[in-house]
Amino acid sequence: MEFITIKATCDPEISDVLIAELFEAGFDSFQEFDDGFEGSCEQGQFDAEKVQVLFDQYPNVSFTVKEQEKINWNEEWEKNYDPIIVGNKCIVRASFHEPQPQFEYEIIVTPKMSFGTGHHATTYQVLDYQMTLDHTNKKVLDVGTGTGILAIMAKKRGASSLTATDIDDWCIENSEENFALNNVKDVTLIKGQITEVDNSDFDIIIANINKNVLLGQIGDYSDRLKENGQLILSGFYEADIADLEKESKKYGLTSIHSTTKDNWAMLALEKRSV
Structure with missing residues (x-):
């Protein structure tokens, strides 16, 4: 399956507005950064004209669009994913990390494109x-x-x-x-x-x-x-x-x-x- 990813560069205050608008336009996966965000949707949901009209409302925002094949996120995350320790009581780790039973709570994840790994x-x-x-x-x-x-x-x-x-x-x-x-x-x-x-x-x-x-x-x-x-x-x-x-x-x-x-x-x- 192919999907479309938009990389937007903008102030944090505008990110929330654009994410909400893109959500309404069919985008369903987002990752935020200090200087903007990325949003993705299936290729069939992408309307280039609608997206251009949306971004034209914000003159200080720049964006790029690229097509991607579905990525093996397990492989990508395994290269870069580190366990997260929360409050010295909880560890969130991937299945390829060693167990750490000294923590009261251990959550094991298979990281993919979805948001919310604890990072x-x-x-x-x-x-x-x-x-x-x-x-x-x-x-x-x-x-x-x-x-x-x-x-x-x-x-x-x-x-x-x-x-x-x-x-x-x-x-x-x-x-x-x-x-x-x-x-x-x-x-x-x-x-x-x-x-x-x-x-x-x-x-x-x-x-x-x-x-x-x-x-x-x-x-x-x-x-x-x-x-x-x-x-x-x-x-x-x-x-x-x-x-x-x-x-x-x-x-x-x-x-x-x-x-x-x-x-x-x-x-x-x-x-x-x-």
């Missing part, structure tokens, strides 16, 4: 917060699961029920592999948007996506969260916390904790009566 500050912060949060016998929803490692941590922390969603075929495939590697069973894995999730009584909802998607979906998260349940958000910058807190208040969600790392942020909210 990015957003995933790291959510994992770190999860290790402080009681998951015992809780119903957990992981929206935009990527590699599945946040769902895996929820299960390792004692979650009794686990649902995970993603819109990307790569992520669904990768998370299934990683669930199996970590002996995580009985996961309801849904390919689709949050609206595909019918349950409305989750104790914990995790969404590590990006600011614009989160702002648009906070109401959906609140609808599916129990009273006194927690919503954990990440995938946005420290400067965006106030906007997310303001929008969350409309749905009875109150900020209870936040962290920052490398200008990226994590926000935990609790659902209370409106």
Whole structure:
């Protein structure tokens, strides 16, 4: 299968806007950098004219487009992938690394194109917060699961029920592999948007996506969260916390904790009566 990759160079503030717009245009895999981002989609989803019109709105943004064959991401990652240690209690490693049983939590991944291996500050912060949060016998929803490692941590922390969603075929495939590697069973894995999730009584909802998607979906998260349940958000910058807190208040969600790392942020909210 061939796919299209766009490499955009722009300010971080514009990255979120462009990623949201490209998502609507059919792009479903993104990786952010200090000077911009890359986005990919299947070749059949690519509309060159629509993309050009989109980028023409931003005169200080440059971009390149290239066609690629499907890459053997296992091989590529094996060349460069190092284990990640979170809070001295958790290690995220690939299957080709040696086991390190001295850590309380060990998550094994087969890294592919999907986002969320622990290297990015957003995933790291959510994992770190999860290790402080009681998951015992809780119903957990992981929206935009990527590699599945946040769902895996929820299960390792004692979650009794686990649902995970993603819109990307790569992520669904990768998370299934990683669930199996970590002996995580009985996961309801849904390919689709949050609206595909019918349950409305989750104790914990995790969404590590990006600011614009989160702002648009906070109401959906609140609808599916129990009273006194927690919503954990990440995938946005420290400067965006106030906007997310303001929008969350409309749905009875109150900020209870936040962290920052490398200008990226994590926000935990609790659902209370409106």
